[in-house]
Amino acid sequence: MSVNKLGKFAVVGLSAAWLAGCSTTGANTDASTATTATNEGTATTEQAAPADTDKSATYAANQDNSVTSVVDNQQDKAKTSKSMLDGVATVFYFSFDKSIVRPDAQKALQIHAKYLIANPEEHVILEGNTDERGTREYNMALGERRAKAVARYLEIQGVPASQIETVSFGEEVPVAFGHDEKSWQLNRRVDLRYEK
Amino acid sequence: MMLRKWCLVLLTCLLFTSAARAQLVIEVTSGADKLLPIAIVPFGYNGTDPLPQDVAQIVQDDLVRSGLFKAIPRSSMLSQPSKLSDVYYRDWRLLKADYVLIGSIKNISGDRYRVGFQLLNVLTQKPADDYTTIDVTKNHLRDAAHYISDAVFKKLTGIRGDFSTRILYVTEQNAESKHPLYKLQVADADGYRPQVIVESDEPILSPAWSRNGRDIAYVMFKNMRPRIFIQELATGKRKQIMSFKGLNGSPAFSPDGKKLALVLSKDGNAEIYTLDLATQKLERMTHNYAIDTEPAWGPKGNSIYFTSDRGGNPQIYRLDIKTKKVERITFEGDSNYRARLTPDGRFLVCIEKVGGDFHIAVQDLKTGRVKILTHTDLDESPTISPNGTMVMYATTENGKEILAVVSVDGLVKYKLPSTDGEVREPAWSPYFN
Numbered sequence: 193m194s195v196n197k198l199g200k201f202a203v204v205g206l207s208a209a210w211l212a213g214c215s216t217t218g219a220n221t222d223a224s225t226a227t228t229a230t231n232e233g234t235a236t237t238e239q240a241a242p243a244d245t246d247k248s249a250t251y252a253a254n255q256d257n258s259v260t261s262v263v264d265n266q267q268d269k270a271k272t273s274k275s276m277l278d279g280v281a282t283v284f285y286f287s288f289d290k291s292i293v294r295p296d297a298q299k300a301l302q303i304h305a306k307y308l309i310a311n312p313e314e315h316v317i318l319e320g321n322t323d324e325r326g327t328r329e330y331n332m333a334l335g336e337r338r339a340k341a342v343a344r345y346l347e348i349q350g351v352p353a354s355q356i357e358t359v360s361f362g363e364e365v366p367v368a369f370g371h372d373e374k375s376w377q378l379n380r381r382v383d384l385r386y387e388k
Numbered sequence: 389m390m391l392r393k394w395c396l397v398l399l400t401c402l403l404f405t406s407a408a409r410a411q412l413v414i415e416v417t418s419g420a421d422k423l424l425p426i427a428i429v430p431f432g433y434n435g436t437d438p439l440p441q442d443v444a445q446i447v448q449d450d451l452v453r454s455g456l457f458k459a460i461p462r463s464s465m466l467s468q469p470s471k472l473s474d475v476y477y478r479d480w481r482l483l484k485a486d487y488v489l490i491g492s493i494k495n496i497s498g499d500r501y502r503v504g505f506q507l508l509n510v511l512t513q514k515p516a517d518d519y520t521t522i523d524v525t526k527n528h529l530r531d532a533a534h535y536i537s538d539a540v541f542k543k544l545t546g547i548r549g550d551f552s553t554r555i556l557y558v559t560e561q562n563a564e565s566k567h568p569l570y571k572l573q574v575a576d577a578d579g580y581r582p583q584v585i586v587e588s589d590e591p592i593l594s595p596a597w598s599r600n601g602r603d604i605a606y607v608m609f610k611n612m613r614p615r616i617f618i619q620e621l622a623t624g625k626r627k628q629i630m631s632f633k634g635l636n637g638s639p640a641f642s643p644d645g646k647k648l649a650l651v652l653s654k655d656g657n658a659e660i661y662t663l664d665l666a667t668q669k670l671e672r673m674t675h676n677y678a679i680d681t682e683p684a685w686g687p688k689g690n691s692i693y694f695t696s697d698r699g700g701n702p703q704i705y706r707l708d709i710k711t712k713k714v715e716r717i718t719f720e721g722d723s724n725y726r727a728r729l730t731p732d733g734r735f736l737v738c739i740e741k742v743g744g745d746f747h748i749a750v751q752d753l754k755t756g757r758v759k760i761l762t763h764t765d766l767d768e769s770p771t772i773s774p775n776g777t778m779v780m781y782a783t784t785e786n787g788k789e790i791l792a793v794v795s796v797d798g799l800v801k802y803k804l805p806s807t808d809g810e811v812r813e814p815a816w817s818p819y820f821n
């Protein structure tokens with residue numbers, strides 16, 4: 193894996209820690225995972241996360257978002273040019289077998305949403321990926337679910353569905369090639385790409 | 389002159405090494421408790437041209453790989469008879485062989501050969517089976533060897549041998565570069581004679597055999613979107629049969645060959661459908677917001693086993709095709725994935741996640757008993773041999789993806805390591821005749 197990628201991950205991790213610190217809406221397992229990740233400099237396993245509670249958390253999280261994220265369309269028009277995306281994350285990470293958009297992804301996604309709303313001719317492709325564990329076809333479906341979770345988040349922000357395409361690569365297109373949690377965390381991701 | 393000859397020998401050696409490198413190599417890592425001792429005597433040969441294959445050695449490798457036989461080493465053989473009248477049973481009793489296989493190869497015309505063989509019982513000092521001959525061309529001596537292995541195996545175990553079957557698998561070269569190369573390949577069940585079926589710079593997965601072994605189905609990405617293809621092996625003729633938006637995956641031919649089960653997400657999320665291959669009619673089989681994927685037909689074709697996380701974690705469920713009733717099948721481990729059924733329908737083989745590890749597990753559908761068959765931790769893609777005794781699967785060894793085999797009873801294990809990049813997604817063929 194490239195140093196560049198690691199650096200990016202560290203930034204995402206840091207903001208996750210910040211978000212988790214500020215969060216008043218209680219412990220989402222995902223947020224706590226991300227925090228530990230920063231502390232240790234590596235991502236951690238999320239085996240501890242009980243799967244059953246997570247599913248309801250997905251919906252809860254999404255409902256929360258729809259309430260808190262009324263998009264501020266009165267923003268200065270200059271701020272909706274492509275430059276507003278400079279330095280904004282385009283890779284969003286997930287926990288094992290989970291497709292919950294983590295709190296640390298939300299700020300960046302809100303900026304992407306704002307940009308897409310202001311530029312209806314722009315299109316994004318959301319590419320869902322998984323780590324190598326589990327079976328390939330299940331991971332194809334899981335990657336799709338992750339991409340769709342990000343799509344849903346953007347749609348809740350007001351982005352028309354016609355500007356979003358989702359695709360899954362399953363475990364077929366890793367960015368990190370180790371067989372350890374560090375690599376796995378980097379591979380459990382949705383890549384957001386702009387395409388005219 | 390002499391030098392040229394040596395160069396030729398060297399060149400031949402090099403050629404052989406590179407050919408061998410591309411093939412899978414068998415290692416038996418553990419065997420059953422009681423192995424049947426058998427002596428496979430090198431076959432006699434009357435020709436002058438050297439034979440490309442050591443037929444007796446191939447037979448010996450086949451039988452040893454089954455985990456049921458122990459071969460008497462050639463170096464300890466007191467004699468190497470190739471016809472019955474030259475056999476002294478006491479020689480073989482001394483070596484503690486229960487059975488002896490003798491044979492001979494005759495060049496009958498051009499590149500045609502007649503291979504004769506006979507199995508002898510050392511204890512009764514009588515032939516155990518009739519003397520049999522088969523005629524093959526030079527290129528098919530390996531097929532002759534597998535045919536003999538099947539005959540011996542059937543005679544001594546009562547089980548139909550699967551030595552003449554083949555495997556499909558996917559290799560990926562330059563996996564860690566920007567330009568990986570994917571190949572769908574077919575080889576003998578022992579990994580020899582690999583042939584490339586499809587080559588692509590985009591991922592290939594989920595190869596599956598039709599029940600007559602003539603057609604295969606697989607998933608290949610095109611412009612980074614998954615598509616399902618059906619291809620005729622002999623002609624290479626192929627058809628893209630599914631290209632919906634979203635997932636197109638997990639093709640599985642029904643036992644009668646008329647339908648293909650597959651996974652599409654065109655209606656929102658991963659659901660299982662069946663495609664009638666004659667009418668092209670699609671029928672949706674599952675209706676659930678959860679992931680439903682990895683369909684596997686029950687051997688009678690009246691049910692589909694599949695993976696679903698509708699209960700929170702991925703587990704195996706069984707769908708009755710007529711009533712559409714769904715019933716959960718697996719309960720052990722944290723989760724279970726990708727079911728495959730033995731041909732008699734008795735055992736379900738799947739991937740079981742225990743803690744952070746993924747193992748091959750077998751569940752007795754009659755008693756419900758579950759047994760973990762492997763102790764490696766990243767196992768996937770189990771596929772069962774047509775006689776129902778062996779499971780081939782993909783695993784990771786020293787950071788490399790390889791294929792391995794374990795018997796359904798867990799007693800026999802061997803690996804098929806390869807130097808040809810990552811090897812994955814095995815699919816064991818049906819019988820061809």
